[in-house]
Amino acid sequence: MLFSARKSTIPKTAAVLAILAMALTGCGGGSPSASDGPVTLRFSWWGSDVRHKMTQHLIEAFEAENPNIKIEGEYGDWSGYWDKLATQVASQDAPDVIQMDAAYLGEYAGRGALLELKDVNLSKFEQAVADAGKVEGEQFAVTGGINAQVVLANPALVAASGVSIPDDSTWTWEDYNKTAAAITAASANGVYGTGAVTGDAATNLWLRQHGKKLFTDDGKLGFDENDLKGWYEYQADMRDSKAAPPASVTTEDATASVDQQGLSTNRYAMAWYWSNQLGALSKASGQTLEILRPPSTDGSAADAEQYYKSSMFWSASSRTKHPAEAQKFIDFLANNVEAGKIGLADRGIPGNSEVRAAIADKLSPADAATAKFIDEIADELGDAVPVPPAGSSAVVEVIGRYALEIHFDRMSPAEAAKKAMEEAKSALL
Structure with a gap:
C-alpha cells in the first residue's frame, strides 16, 4: 500500500509551536505528592462519536473508584485537535492529561511540555512497548x-x-515478490498479487532487517544512500515481475478511502496495513481476511525485526498542578482491567498483557484475531522504534514519492536513492 496515512497537520501548527518554544522556556512540573482535597483534571482526546461515548464511560468508572478526582473531558476530531493543543500549551493552559500521537510526542517532550511519568506501572508491558513512550530515555508517554x-x-x-502462500513465519522478501507475481499472472485482468509495498512501516522493516532504521534515537537518518538503493531495487523487482499494480493504479489507490482501496474492493490478493484495520477491511471486502507476518530477509520471523506501533499514547502536561492524580488516571487507563473491558480495542489492542488476556473473549472476531496475532509475535519483536523527530513526515513523503518514480520507471534505483537522500537530509535540518 502506498504511503497514505493521516494527513499531517504539523505545517499548520508551525507558527503556534514557535510561540510554544518561547512559552515553555524554563517551565517545570508540579509537586509529585497527591492533593489533600478534591481535584479536577482536564483530559483531552480526539476520535469518533463512538470513542467519545466510550471515553466518557472510562471517566465515570475512574471517578467511581476515585471520588476525590473529577475528570473534565475536552475532545474533538483529528483535524483541529493539534492546533488547539498547541495554542493551549503556548498559553500555559494545557489539559492535565493528553491523548498524544507519535508524530507529536518528540516535539512536545523536547520543548518541556510533558510530565515525566515516573509513577505509572509498566511492568505488564513488553519492554519495547514501554520504551515506545520514551524520549531521550525519559518516559513522557504510555x-x-x-x-x-x-x-x-x-x-x-x-x-x-491456485497459488499457495508460503508459511508466513519463514517467507522472505523474494518469496513475497514471487508469490504475488504468480497470483497476478494466474488471476483475472485487474487483479494483482499485492498492493504496492512502499509505506514507511514496510521501508522501516526492510531497513531494520538490514541493520539500519528510518530514524536513530537522536533524531537523525538511520540509513544511507546505498541502503535506500537496495530498497528501491526491490521496488523495481516488484514492478518488473508485475507482483504489484502499475504505478497509475497505485497512485489512485493512495488517494482513495480505505473502503475503496484495492484490498477492500477485491482487486489485491495481499496488501500491507496496520493490524487494527483488519475489521474494517474485512467488512469492506466481504471476506474474512487472513492476517500474516511480513517477510524477512533470511526466512526467520525471529529475525524480522517486527515491532509494535503505538496507535496513540497517554501523556500529561508538565504544568499540571496535580501530577500525582494525572499519573493515577493514566495508570487506570493503561492498566485497569475494567477500563480495558470498557475500551476494548477502540484505541488499539491494550499494551498491558493482563488486560489483553482479560478482554480476549469480549472482542469482535476481527479484533480477537488481531489480539491473537499481537500475542503470537511478542517474542519476535526487535527494538522499540524511536519517537520520530521533527521533519520525519517530510522524510517519509520523500521516500514514498521516489519509490513511486521507480514504479513509473522514470528513475533508476540509484538515481532515486541519490535524489531522495538529498531531500531527506534537508527535511531534518
Whole structure:
C-alpha cells in the first residue's frame, strides 16, 4: 500500500509551536505528592462519536473508584485537535492529561511540555512497548494501544489463483515478490498479487532487517544512500515481475478511502496495513481476511525485526498542578482491567498483557484475531522504534514519492536513492 496515512497537520501548527518554544522556556512540573482535597483534571482526546461515548464511560468508572478526582473531558476530531493543543500549551493552559500521537510526542517532550511519568506501572508491558513512550530515555508517554504491521490476504482471490502462500513465519522478501507475481499472472485482468509495498512501516522493516532504521534515537537518518538503493531495487523487482499494480493504479489507490482501496474492493490478493484495520477491511471486502507476518530477509520471523506501533499514547502536561492524580488516571487507563473491558480495542489492542488476556473473549472476531496475532509475535519483536523527530513526515513523503518514480520507471534505483537522500537530509535540518 502506498504511503497514505493521516494527513499531517504539523505545517499548520508551525507558527503556534514557535510561540510554544518561547512559552515553555524554563517551565517545570508540579509537586509529585497527591492533593489533600478534591481535584479536577482536564483530559483531552480526539476520535469518533463512538470513542467519545466510550471515553466518557472510562471517566465515570475512574471517578467511581476515585471520588476525590473529577475528570473534565475536552475532545474533538483529528483535524483541529493539534492546533488547539498547541495554542493551549503556548498559553500555559494545557489539559492535565493528553491523548498524544507519535508524530507529536518528540516535539512536545523536547520543548518541556510533558510530565515525566515516573509513577505509572509498566511492568505488564513488553519492554519495547514501554520504551515506545520514551524520549531521550525519559518516559513522557504510555502506550494507549498497539498495532503491528501485517500482510492481509484475501483468501478468495488467493484460492482462485491456485497459488499457495508460503508459511508466513519463514517467507522472505523474494518469496513475497514471487508469490504475488504468480497470483497476478494466474488471476483475472485487474487483479494483482499485492498492493504496492512502499509505506514507511514496510521501508522501516526492510531497513531494520538490514541493520539500519528510518530514524536513530537522536533524531537523525538511520540509513544511507546505498541502503535506500537496495530498497528501491526491490521496488523495481516488484514492478518488473508485475507482483504489484502499475504505478497509475497505485497512485489512485493512495488517494482513495480505505473502503475503496484495492484490498477492500477485491482487486489485491495481499496488501500491507496496520493490524487494527483488519475489521474494517474485512467488512469492506466481504471476506474474512487472513492476517500474516511480513517477510524477512533470511526466512526467520525471529529475525524480522517486527515491532509494535503505538496507535496513540497517554501523556500529561508538565504544568499540571496535580501530577500525582494525572499519573493515577493514566495508570487506570493503561492498566485497569475494567477500563480495558470498557475500551476494548477502540484505541488499539491494550499494551498491558493482563488486560489483553482479560478482554480476549469480549472482542469482535476481527479484533480477537488481531489480539491473537499481537500475542503470537511478542517474542519476535526487535527494538522499540524511536519517537520520530521533527521533519520525519517530510522524510517519509520523500521516500514514498521516489519509490513511486521507480514504479513509473522514470528513475533508476540509484538515481532515486541519490535524489531522495538529498531531500531527506534537508527535511531534518
